[in-house]
Amino acid sequence: MSQTWKDKLGDRIPADLGREIEIFENEITLRKQGKIDEKVFAETRLRRGAYGQRYDNGQRSDGTRTQLLSYPSAELTKGPMTLWDAPGMQRIKIPYGGVNPAQLETLAELAEEYSDGILHVTTRQDIQLHYVHIEDTPSLFRRLAAVGVTTREACGNTVRNVTGCPIAGVCRTETFDITPYARACSRFLLGHRDTQNFGRKFKVAFSGCAGEACGLAMLHDIGAVAKLVDGKRGFEFYVGGGLGSVPNQAKLFQEFLPEEELLPMTQAICRVFARLGEKKNRNTARLKFLVNKLGLEEFRRLVLDERKILTPEPAWTSYLKELRVTDENALKPAKALNGQPKPEGFEEWRRTNVYAQRQAGYSVATVTLPLGDFSARQARTLSDVARRYTEGTVRLTVEQNLVLRWISDADLPALYADLKAMGLGEPGAGSIVDIAACPGTDTCKLGISSSRGLAGELRTRLASRFQQMDQAVRGLHIKISGCFNSCGQHHISDLGFYGVSRKKGSWTVPHFQVLVGGQWEHNAGAYGLAVIAVPSKNIPEVVDRMTGAFLRERTKDESFQAWIKRIGKAKVRALLEDLATIPAHETKPEFYSDWRDPREYSNGDMGVGECAGEVVSPIDFGLAAAEREAFEAQLTLEAGDLRKAADQALRSMTTAAKELVLTKTPVADSLPDVVREFREKFFDTKLFWDPFTGGKFAQYFFTAVEHPPAVPTSDSVHRLVEEAQLFIEAAHSCRLKL
Amino acid sequence: MDLHKIIVKFFVADPSSVKLDEFIPVFHRWIQKHAVEGTLIDVADYGHLPQGPGVVLVAHEADYFMDTMEGPLGLLYNRKISAPGRLPDRIAAAFKAALVACAKLEAEPEFQGRLRFRADEALFLANDRLHAPNNDETLQALRSDFSAALAKVYPSNFDLRRVSEDARRRLSVRVTSRAEVADVSSLLARIG
Numbered sequence: 055m056s057q058t059w060k061d062k063l064g065d066r067i068p069a070d071l072g073r074e075i076e077i078f079e080n081e082i083t084l085r086k087q088g089k090i091d092e093k094v095f096a097e098t099r100l101r102r103g104a105y106g107q108r109y110d111n112g113q114r115s116d117g118t119r120t121q122l123l124s125y126p127s128a129e130l131t132k133g134p135m136t137l138w139d140a141p142g143m144q145r146i147k148i149p150y151g152g153v154n155p156a157q158l159e160t161l162a163e164l165a166e167e168y169s170d171g172i173l174h175v176t177t178r179q180d181i182q183l184h185y186v187h188i189e190d191t192p193s194l195f196r197r198l199a200a201v202g203v204t205t206r207e208a209c210g211n212t213v214r215n216v217t218g219c220p221i222a223g224v225c226r227t228e229t230f231d232i233t234p235y236a237r238a239c240s241r242f243l244l245g246h247r248d249t250q251n252f253g254r255k256f257k258v259a260f261s262g263c264a265g266e267a268c269g270l271a272m273l274h275d276i277g278a279v280a281k282l283v284d285g286k287r288g289f290e291f292y293v294g295g296g297l298g299s300v301p302n303q304a305k306l307f308q309e310f311l312p313e314e315e316l317l318p319m320t321q322a323i324c325r326v327f328a329r330l331g332e333k334k335n336r337n338t339a340r341l342k343f344l345v346n347k348l349g350l351e352e353f354r355r356l357v358l359d360e361r362k363i364l365t366p367e368p369a370w371t372s373y374l375k376e377l378r379v380t381d382e383n384a385l386k387p388a389k390a391l392n393g394q395p396k397p398e399g400f401e402e403w404r405r406t407n408v409y410a411q412r413q414a415g416y417s418v419a420t421v422t423l424p425l426g427d428f429s430a431r432q433a434r435t436l437s438d439v440a441r442r443y444t445e446g447t448v449r450l451t452v453e454q455n456l457v458l459r460w461i462s463d464a465d466l467p468a469l470y471a472d473l474k475a476m477g478l479g480e481p482g483a484g485s486i487v488d489i490a491a492c493p494g495t496d497t498c499k500l501g502i503s504s505s506r507g508l509a510g511e512l513r514t515r516l517a518s519r520f521q522q523m524d525q526a527v528r529g530l531h532i533k534i535s536g537c538f539n540s541c542g543q544h545h546i547s548d549l550g551f552y553g554v555s556r557k558k559g560s561w562t563v564p565h566f567q568v569l570v571g572g573q574w575e576h577n578a579g580a581y582g583l584a585v586i587a588v589p590s591k592n593i594p595e596v597v598d599r600m601t602g603a604f605l606r607e608r609t610k611d612e613s614f615q616a617w618i619k620r621i622g623k624a625k626v627r628a629l630l631e632d633l634a635t636i637p638a639h640e641t642k643p644e645f646y647s648d649w650r651d652p653r654e655y656s657n658g659d660m661g662v663g664e665c666a667g668e669v670v671s672p673i674d675f676g677l678a679a680a681e682r683e684a685f686e687a688q689l690t691l692e693a694g695d696l697r698k699a700a701d702q703a704l705r706s707m708t709t710a711a712k713e714l715v716l717t718k719t720p721v722a723d724s725l726p727d728v729v730r731e732f733r734e735k736f737f738d739t740k741l742f743w744d745p746f747t748g749g750k751f752a753q754y755f756f757t758a759v760e761h762p763p764a765v766p767t768s769d770s771v772h773r774l775v776e777e778a779q780l781f782i783e784a785a786h787s788c789r790l791k792l
Numbered sequence: 793m794d795l796h797k798i799i800v801k802f803f804v805a806d807p808s809s810v811k812l813d814e815f816i817p818v819f820h821r822w823i824q825k826h827a828v829e830g831t832l833i834d835v836a837d838y839g840h841l842p843q844g845p846g847v848v849l850v851a852h853e854a855d856y857f858m859d860t861m862e863g864p865l866g867l868l869y870n871r872k873i874s875a876p877g878r879l880p881d882r883i884a885a886a887f888k889a890a891l892v893a894c895a896k897l898e899a900e901p902e903f904q905g906r907l908r909f910r911a912d913e914a915l916f917l918a919n920d921r922l923h924a925p926n927n928d929e930t931l932q933a934l935r936s937d938f939s940a941a942l943a944k945v946y947p948s949n950f951d952l953r954r955v956s957e958d959a960r961r962r963l964s965v966r967v968t969s970r971a972e973v974a975d976v977s978s979l980l981a982r983i984g
Contacts, residue, residue, distance in 0.1 A: 056794040056923070057794075057922060057923070058922075059922060062922060108834070109833060109834060114823075114833065114834065116820070116823050116824045117820065117824065118824055121823070121824075123831055123833060123852075124831055125831060125852055126852075139852060140833075141833065141850065141852075159960055162960075163921060163960070166919065166962060167797065167919055167920065167921065167962075170836060170838075170845055170848050170850065170855065170857075171838075171844065171845040171857075171861055172836075172838055172841075172844065172845060184836075185836075185850055185855075187872070424840040424841065425840055427838060427840065427841055427844070428841065428844075429838070429841050429843055429844035429845060429861050430861065431843050431844075431861045431862075432841070432843055432844070434958075434960055434961070476843060477841065477842030477843050496836065496837075497836075507837075510837075510840055513840075650813070650816065650837050651816075651820075651835075652816060652817040652820055653820055
């Protein structure tokens with residue numbers, strides 16, 4: 055019998071992880087024998103980080119027609135509409151992004167043997183491998199376990215990767231090092247009995263200070279920001295944040311949560327969430343919905359009551375006795391850079407990619423990973439570099455980069471030369487060229503437009519003139535998602551984009567919604583709103599116009615966000631309005647395919663050329679009107695008239711719903727008529743349903759009609775406006791099906 | 793040796809003659825036309841990484857890379873699913889599949905006259921560290937399999953040389969013909 059990784063690694067795999075992997079391997083066998091239901095198996099694999107991937111339903115549009123992909127195990131599935139042999143994505147949790155050279159080497163091996171040679175860093179400090187076969191996962195898990203990494207609870211309705219500032223412990227502005235707390239929290243919650251019955255995923259983040267962005271505490275279910283009160287350590291403790299389709303700023307749960315209360319309070323929140331959180335409708339199942347539904351005060355009361363009845367666990371405080379366990383050491387003595395020969399390009403790289411640690415003579419070097427990718431070969435060389443200059447202190451960042459900490463300043467030129475030799479010496483970390491993007495249509499089942507294609511294109515264009523750029527533009531952030539689900543964190547950047555599509559005659563054209571007003575700093579302090587949908591191929595011009603206008607019009611030291619606020623969204627829209635026009639297919643066919651993908655664009659199995667000519671139907675006019683109304687709601691919100699903005703948002707949804715209804719029935723005048731007909735003809739028939747989110751967007755409309763906010767608040771109207779935009783997007787998608 | 797995951801790479805004679813992104817539409821067209829064997833799934837573009845997998849035609853049985861990770865630009869055939877036969881048959885099948893793809897690429901209208909693969913040299917990788925670790929013993933154990941597999945490809949004999957001593961890397965063997973070889977088509981003609 056041939057040797058297996060289980061035989062070879064033996065007791066290098068921790069017993070508990072080994073047992074779990076064995077169970078999963080058996081579940082694979084049972085699923086192949088048809089003895090486990092596909093839904094059960096789907097959740098089982100998701101809880102181990104094994105996701106589905108685009109085209110895993112066995113269909114793919116090749117640009118001319120939809121082809122059926124024929125696999126050997128044709129009938130076998132690993133989940134609903136997910137074929138067994140179809141390649142999938144494997145997410146690997148890296149708590150607070152901390153990874154050592156041995157782990158990097160193993161990740162490189164896995165990328166080569168089971169994937170396509172690429173390691174992709176996510177916006178939550180995970181690593182993702184793509185094109186992985188489900189039957190390779192047990193060996194993959196074992197090899198990871200042997201170097202202390204688990205994929206457990208990387209997906210599914212579980213506590214996801216616990217994230218944290220990548221420069222914690224060496225940061226000049228932090229209150230204290232959050233690393234040991236993030237580590238303890240990650241370990242405590244992993245597989246904990248109180249985290250196994252959630253209706254939806256649950257995300258935790260730690261930040262060392264309130265002012266910077268590194269931890270992004272405000273957009274997590276739990277966000278802990280380090281705080282000292284009278285010399286005692288604790289956290290400013292936030293709950294109910296989240297991005298997703300409708301973002302929600304976290305709410306302050308407790309001004310100061312003493313460190314010994316961190317884990318028990320988190321546990322109490324998990325228990326309340328497990329008990330009272332939505333379980334049936336996954337679209338309203340995140341903690342933010344429970345907090346909004348109960349109100350913060352009631353939620354807090356329930357959690358505090360829960361906290362009182364918890365049985366103490368040693369893990370709550372045992373780690374506090376060994377807080378220094380995550381402390382890092384330098385490999386080399388601190389030595390100034392003075393007099394070192396400097397390779398060409400070094401100074402520019404140093405300006406953007408080097409951060410002086412609070413420990414004198416040491417720096418953090420950011421390795422910019424284009425589109426968050428690095429190859430297996432680069433990963434191995436990086437592990438050599440990490441050993442050469444540091445004690446192996448590497449962290450992944452939420453900006454999809456990687457940092458090397460504790461570099462003696464004198465080593466920086468040599469380090470730069472090494473990085474450059476492996477193609478990873480690009481400057482521009484944290485700048486406008488350092489664009490974050492989710493996988494989008496490259497590999498994600500939910501992708502609408504090519505976020506990575508656009509990011510790559512923008513990066514190439516912007517990098518070519520980076521040296522000549524004004525400092526004010528250099529410092530801007532661009533973030534891109536392939537759909538409204540925010541994996542690219544488009545809400546919290548200066549310029550955000552998320553993928554949508556639009557009809558032009560019989561064609562479908564890839565677009566991006568343009569968002570402005572978001573804030574990266576202050577732990578993601580503000581969320582942007584969409585101002586206009588523009589064809590994908592016009593987005594580079596959007597960036598040029600926006601940055602150009604900003605430079606021309608900004609007052610001294612005015613930030614991009616302040617400039618947007620001053621000129622108002624109406625002016626932003628007017629600036630971009632002509633770019634929203636889709637040119638005719640005959641004159642500019644390139645608009646009908648996406649970036650770096652020559653296929654004629656399709657967001658489904660829609661045929662091409664079924665309609666004659668370029669006839670614009672009434673519904674297209676109607677949906678355009680709805681969009682306009684939604685935008686007006688934004689402007690009214692911006693002006694501070696909350697009641698009117700809420701009314702306008704509702705009206706925009708009603709317009710969109712009515713336009714759809716009119717395609718089925720000749721008259722629908724009053725609001726009750728529209729709601730009734732829409733419910734009957736589009737909701738109950740599931741015509742309006744999204745394949746992945748079901749009837750979620752229709753529910754936005756029903757809720758807005760049936761439960762309008764009694765006293766509109768800035769938060770509630772912001773949410774309503776966002777929901778109106780998403781409802782209209784869903785109406786566009788529905789219109790494609792008609 | 794229980795080795796099934798086999799990689800074969802042929803290098804582009806003049807890497808400056810082509811750009812990586814030129815292969816993207818070609819691979820998409822291959823999917824449309826089922827130009828090579830197997831269930832062809834998608835095209836992945838990693839052209840943004842200078843030492844990466846380049847442009848990939850992802851398939852169920854085997855991926856086709858225009859690769860820059862394992863040496864200079866070349867067509868890298870990565871067999872993922874076990875092929876039938878004994879090990880020499882599997883190695884021979886991988887060489888043939890790689891050569892078929894090289895010949896097709898050379899014949900694509902975009903590349904005609906510009907793209908040429910070197911036929912006198914190839915790279916073999918064992919994509920399985922468990923069964924074929926990167927050491928001299930593995931290469932010794934494989935020698936007879938190579939002789940049997942490549943008898944038709946390089947009848948005038950060939951040399952085998954390990955590319956790297958780094959035990960972390962996959963076993964990577966440079967196969968060099970002792971006689972001159974005109975082009976990949978003539979290699980293919982020998983295999984039949």
